[in-house]
Amino acid sequence: MKTPRASIIIPTHDRPDRLRRAIASAFAASKDVEVIVVDDASADETAQLCASIAGIKYVRAERNQGVAGARNLGLVASRGEFISFLDDDDLRLPNSLDDQIEALSRSPAAMLCYAQAIPEDQTGKQGPPFPDACRQGDIFWDLLKGNFIPCGSVVFRRRCISSAGLLDDSISRIDDWDFWLRVTELFPVIGLKTPVLVWRAPARNSRQGSSETVEVIELAIKHFRRNCRRMPRVARASRRQRQQSWRAFSMNLADHLAWETFRSLCAADFSRAWVCARTLFKLHPGVLVHLTWRWTRASTIKTFIAGQHEPEGMKIRFKEIRSIPDT
Amino acid sequence: MPRVSVIIPTHNRPARLPQAAASAGAAGHDVEIIVVDDASTDETAEVCQTLAGIRYVRIERNQGVAGARNVGIFESTAPYIAFLDDDDLRLPGSLDLQADALDQNSDAGFVCGAMIMADQNHQPTGEIIRPRHAGGDAFWELLELDFPVMPLSALIRKECLLRVGLLNRQVTTIDDWDIFTRIAEIHPVLTMQEPVGSYRRPTPDSAQGSSARASQLRLAARHQRRLFLLPRAAALTWKQRGAIRRRTIDRVCETLAWSTVNEHLPARRLRAALENIGAALALDPAFALRAGFRHKTAQKLRREFRSA
Numbered sequence: 001m002k003t004p005r006a007s008i009i010i011p012t013h014d015r016p017d018r019l020r021r022a023i024a025s026a027f028a029a030s031k032d033v034e035v036i037v038v039d040d041a042s043a044d045e046t047a048q049l050c051a052s053i054a055g056i057k058y059v060r061a062e063r064n065q066g067v068a069g070a071r072n073l074g075l076v077a078s079r080g081e082f083i084s085f086l087d088d089d090d091l092r093l094p095n096s097l098d099d100q101i102e103a104l105s106r107s108p109a110a111m112l113c114y115a116q117a118i119p120e121d122q123t124g125k126q127g128p129p130f131p132d133a134c135r136q137g138d139i140f141w142d143l144l145k146g147n148f149i150p151c152g153s154v155v156f157r158r159r160c161i162s163s164a165g166l167l168d169d170s171i172s173r174i175d176d177w178d179f180w181l182r183v184t185e186l187f188p189v190i191g192l193k194t195p196v197l198v199w200r201a202p203a204r205n206s207r208q209g210s211s212e213t214v215e216v217i218e219l220a221i222k223h224f225r226r227n228c229r230r231m232p233r234v235a236r237a238s239r240r241q242r243q244q245s246w247r248a249f250s251m252n253l254a255d256h257l258a259w260e261t262f263r264s265l266c267a268a269d270f271s272r273a274w275v276c277a278r279t280l281f282k283l284h285p286g287v288l289v290h291l292t293w294r295w296t297r298a299s300t301i302k303t304f305i306a307g308q309h310e311p312e313g314m315k316i317r318f319k320e321i322r323s324i325p326d327t
Numbered sequence: 328m329p330r331v332s333v334i335i336p337t338h339n340r341p342a343r344l345p346q347a348a349a350s351a352g353a354a355g356h357d358v359e360i361i362v363v364d365d366a367s368t369d370e371t372a373e374v375c376q377t378l379a380g381i382r383y384v385r386i387e388r389n390q391g392v393a394g395a396r397n398v399g400i401f402e403s404t405a406p407y408i409a410f411l412d413d414d415d416l417r418l419p420g421s422l423d424l425q426a427d428a429l430d431q432n433s434d435a436g437f438v439c440g441a442m443i444m445a446d447q448n449h450q451p452t453g454e455i456i457r458p459r460h461a462g463g464d465a466f467w468e469l470l471e472l473d474f475p476v477m478p479l480s481a482l483i484r485k486e487c488l489l490r491v492g493l494l495n496r497q498v499t500t501i502d503d504w505d506i507f508t509r510i511a512e513i514h515p516v517l518t519m520q521e522p523v524g525s526y527r528r529p530t531p532d533s534a535q536g537s538s539a540r541a542s543q544l545r546l547a548a549r550h551q552r553r554l555f556l557l558p559r560a561a562a563l564t565w566k567q568r569g570a571i572r573r574r575t576i577d578r579v580c581e582t583l584a585w586s587t588v589n590e591h592l593p594a595r596r597l598r599a600a601l602e603n604i605g606a607a608l609a610l611d612p613a614f615a616l617r618a619g620f621r622h623k624t625a626q627k628l629r630r631e632f633r634s635a
Binding site: 060069073162163164165166168169170185186231 | 384385386390394398400401485490491492493496497512513557558
């Protein structure tokens with residue numbers, strides 16, 4: 001049995017409608033790739049669908065594992081030297097994986113390569129690719145301020161897993177951020193300024209998506225306080241640097257929460273606004289003063305009223321923690 | 328492709344590692360030995376360099392036993408997986424024996440053998456712990472802590488791990504119980520009476536081992552509530568679940584009380600004794616009043632007094 005060069009892991013759960021396209025795009029992304037579909041205890045026709053697609057490796061978890069657990073199962077089933085995750089509603093661009101592997105092969109010290117993603121809303125309208133600046137090398141401190149790496153755009157070497165451990169399945173949905181942190185703490189990375197992925201944004205007005213946002217933010221705060229501060233590199237850093245990264249991180253989340261509150265108020269959804277506001281005040285009681293100043297200065301409110309646009313940098317709604325590029 | 332992967336997680340304890348790795352190599356014909364070094368800060372890496380025929384995997388940040396075992400599973404290529412602690416031994420031929428058993432029963436999730444108890448120098452004490460189950464559906468016995476399975480005595484089918492998920496890092500001292508229970512929920516279990524491993528008892532003098540045991544049992548009692556969410560347990564009525572819970576807590580309390588009365592009190596280890604009693608009382612405030620425990624304690628004390 002020949003070992004493939006790359007493995008693409010697609011976790012899926014009860015969402016077969018777009019899965020076929022995702023799988024096809026994964027096959028087109030590289031010449032030598034194995035596609036592993038991890039069916040996380042789906043109750044619908046996902047199994048039949050996967051049985052009808054030739055060439056994929058189908059792993060079925062009989063008990064629901066969550067995204068991170070499913071990705072871990074995919075990792076165990078994978079054999080490729082380079083590994084990439086793909087969500088079941090996202091699309092890989094053709095040959096993008098080979099390009100990234102090429103970049104990784106050119107610099108043996110780099111363990112991970114990320115690139116840009118093109119956001120696409122439910123109607124199929126595409127936005128400009130993000131993140132704007134694809135920083136290279138040691139991006140640990142940048143990443144600590146917020147996750148700017150689109151999960152599906154990452155290709156990493158197999159050794160990342162054995163050096164940094166598998167994904168943490170107790171923090172599904174921020175598991176990717178946690179893993180990138182652990183990898184970037186140890187190794188330099190490559191950032192390519194080319195789009196490799198079409199990232200499907202969750203439905204903008206769905207209530208569920210928004211309450212999920214608050215949950216994810218709360219989880220991220222807890223994770224930062226408990227685990228990130230104990231990472232050897234953070235623990236060894238100066239007090240000033242630690243404070244700086246916490247401030248940037250909490251401001252990043254506060255921006256999201258404030259925006260979410262504002263939007264819920266505009267939509268006259270007061271319970272949601274209350275939940276967001278509560279989390280916001282718990283995060284940082286004095287944050288309102290800062291935000292008001294920052295938002296007025298950035299004249300974001302003006303643009304919002306004039307053109308009904310979201311402020312610059314908040315175009316990206318996140319499924320996992322998507323950070324705002326620094327304003 | 329090798330037939331069995333033996334995963335040896337290790338952390339800052341290189342002294343007995345070569346012996347464990349050698350025993351794994353002798354335990355089967357086509358064995359892949361994966362030593363997972365869980366961020367050791369001592370000479371473990373150098374010791375592993377000298378060992379022939381192993382694969383050395385180093386994790387840079389400490390993951391705990393369960394996390395290290397998971398990395399071992401990730402690195403493994405064989406269809407069967409055995410876990411071996413760095414201070415225990417596998418008996419010669421035992422992996423082949425168990426792999427044959429799994430070959431013959433293609434739906435079995437794992438096979439559990441017997442264990443030889445040994446002292447600090449791996450001299451057998453004569454005690455052999457055999458699996459207390461005839462095989463087949465062992466889910467309820469595992470859930471009730473009635474059928475203890477040690478990772479040393481088991482060989483697991485990797486495919487089944489993919490079905491139920493990897494080891495749970497959240498419960499790192501009882502991750503073995505957790506995974507065996509989850510496998511047994513959907514797969515039958517094989518048992519064999521032949522000894523397959525030699526288990527080194529922790530030093531009886533160190534109170535550490537026993538207080539770890541108390542917290543382990545407490546954690547197990549707490550974690551059982553999560554295992555009740557598994558579909559087969561969730562389908563029970565609350566009355567049936569209550570009965571399982573009752574029996575488990577009784578069993579845990581009895582174990583704690585037994586080790587207090589028989590091991591700690593005679594050795595005058597008051598702290599460990601108090602910890603055990605505290606753990607038992609936290610689980611079941613009325614356990615001291617139960618007839619069984621009272622009689623046993625009274626008997627024991629009487630014997631102590633007579634011998635004194």
